[in-house]
Amino acid sequence: MLAREKEVRNTFRRFMAENLDRWDWQAAHVPSPLTKEVEESQAVKQAEKDAKRKAKAKELKKLRKAKEKAKQSTVRVAPSRQQPSSSFAAPISKEEEEKRALAEEREKRAGAAERRIAAMQNKGCAAGFADDIPCSCCNSSLAGKIPFHRYHYKYCSTTCMHIHREILEDG
Ligand SMILES: [Zn+2]
Structure with a gap:
C-alpha cells in the first residue's frame, strides 16, 4: 500500500505468493499474491x-x-470521365451547336455592319482629306494634305485662307 512503484509492489506480492503463511498479508495491506x-x-x-x-x-x-490512392485516382480520372459524359449528351450538345452557330452568324453580321460603317467613315475621311478638291484660293491640289476650312471652302494654307477671305470681302 505504501510502495509507489509497481515493481516494488510486485516484489512484495511475489514474496507473498511464495510465503503465504509467513506474514499476515491482509494486515500488511499486500492485496494478492503474484x-x-x-x-x-x-x-x-x-x-x-x-x-x-x-x-x-x-x-x-x-x-x-x-x-489517399482513391483520392489521387479520382483526381486523375475526373477529367477523362467528363469527356465521355459530354459526348453522351448528344441532344444537348446539338442544341448548343445550333446556338453557337446562331451566335457566330450574328457576330458575322455585326462584323459586316461594322465594316460597312468603317468603310463609310473612311470615305468621309477621304473627303476630309479632299483628294480631288483643290485649294479654293490657289487651285493647287489638296491631295494628302489636311486642308484649312472656312465656311464650305478648303485651303492649302492659312495664307490662302486669308487671301480668299479678303477677295470675298472685297467682292
Ligand atoms: Zn492655296
Whole structure:
C-alpha cells in the first residue's frame, strides 16, 4: 500500500505468493499474491494486447493509404470521365451547336455592319482629306494634305485662307 512503484509492489506480492503463511498479508495491506503463473498469463495477455494494437495500427495505415490512392485516382480520372459524359449528351450538345452557330452568324453580321460603317467613315475621311478638291484660293491640289476650312471652302494654307477671305470681302 505504501510502495509507489509497481515493481516494488510486485516484489512484495511475489514474496507473498511464495510465503503465504509467513506474514499476515491482509494486515500488511499486500492485496494478492503474484505467482509465476499469474505473471506469465499477464505477460501473455500483454503480448496479445500489443499484437492487437499493432494489427489495428497496420490496418489504419492501410486504410489511410487506400483512401489517399482513391483520392489521387479520382483526381486523375475526373477529367477523362467528363469527356465521355459530354459526348453522351448528344441532344444537348446539338442544341448548343445550333446556338453557337446562331451566335457566330450574328457576330458575322455585326462584323459586316461594322465594316460597312468603317468603310463609310473612311470615305468621309477621304473627303476630309479632299483628294480631288483643290485649294479654293490657289487651285493647287489638296491631295494628302489636311486642308484649312472656312465656311464650305478648303485651303492649302492659312495664307490662302486669308487671301480668299479678303477677295470675298472685297467682292
Ligand atoms: Zn492655296
